[in-house]
Amino acid sequence: MAGEILDNQGRGDAGWSWPPIHPEGRKYGVIAVAISLVPLLILDWEIIGWPLLMLSAGVFAFFRDPERVVPQADNAIVAPADGIVSLITTVEPPPELRIDDGSGHAGLPEGPVTRISIFMSVFDVHINRAPIAGTIRRLVYIPGKFVNADLDKASEENERQHILVERNDGIAIGFTQIAGLIARRIVPSVKPGDTVAKGQRVGLIRFGSRVDVYLPAGTDPKILLGQRCIAGETILAELGTQGLLEGISQ
Template identity: 75%
Template sequence: MAGEILDNKGRGDVSWSWPPIHPEGRKFGLITAALSLLTAFFAWETIAWPLAFLTLGVLAFFRDPERVVPQSDDLIVSPADGLVSLIQEVDPPAELTVDDGSGTRGLPEGKVTRISIFMSVFDVHINRAPIGGTVQRVVYMPGKFMNADLDKASEENERQHILIERPDGMMIGFTQIAGLVARRIVPFVKPGDLLAVGQRVGLIRFGSRVDVYLPAGTDPKVLLGQKVIAGETMLAEVGTQKLIEGIAQ
């Protein structure tokens, strides 16, 4: 189905299939599977069975399903699977705003809306581009490994900032943040890369968070506590401001 056009008029052909495993996770799956077989060979069943279940868990963690990405210039899609845990008015990180000496401009200074998406170990951890455009910055920052659900994780945890600029000049910054269990942010892109909306940009191993900084004058189309899907869920529509309310039930 990858690359096929699908629409709301029934165009396209789809069928269910097992999601593929991203190459980044195959080596971990092979290691745990080999250990499981080795312990089973020596009849250490109390160790072999947990390792077998761990193998399944590792493969499930690194699953990389195809996504049907909305194709509209006005939409900002979610870069991550997970739970919308915070929606706040904040100043963008300095790494996305200050002159970094590269000759490329950063985000304008001033308050913007930040949407924080918390990814549990059960979520797909492949992150995707919220808009199409050129990667202007990829900035890695070392840090702590606190609970990614905490507000201060945006400033204190290990993180990686990515800045994408559309052909019309609009820019979106987002941040991959390592969590309590996560210990590695794996980038798939570098400055100068041209991305399509929804294209894979990286992953974070074993539980984490992604922050998205919306352009000024744009409000979220998602609610606090909502489950979102990377590459498919619309986070916002550029230039649209409207209060949306929901009831947990």
């Protein structure tokens, strides 16, 4: 299915298949299986071995990397992460995405913007994707704490990585990968200067975390607080589109 064009008129061929495992997770899955086989095959401790073997399957599942159908509308900003929209608030973007970094490329402008926070539990896919097509202008890693990623202060206190993507027309989107209580490593797969497609994989965060997205001024979310997002598929916002949207939890 990868690379195939599908549309809302029925063009293309879609079907379910087992998702592949991200290379970063294969070694952890193999290690988990090896550990579970020791009590099963050597010590004959089935009461321990079988739960460990089931946990090994969970490790492989955590690193699953399913294909996604990415909307190609030019003004669409897609979700960079799977998970629940846990916060929508107005803030100043992080200084790492705003200040002059000496690269010759401008950062995000000064002034408050809408920040959408997507919380990923250990059951969500943890592959992160580019919200727009463009060039990676910044990739800034910040060491920090590991407080609950669902808390607002995690944006300023936790270990995190800021990414700035700039379109050909100069519009830029900043987003931040944030480690959480269990997450202990942010793994990028891009670097400054790389050109990415909308929805392209840009990295992952291991074992539960959060991603913040900073919308450009004059753009409101097209999603609701509490809504579930699918990375590369859910449209977070449409550039230049504003307006209140309401939903009912039921």
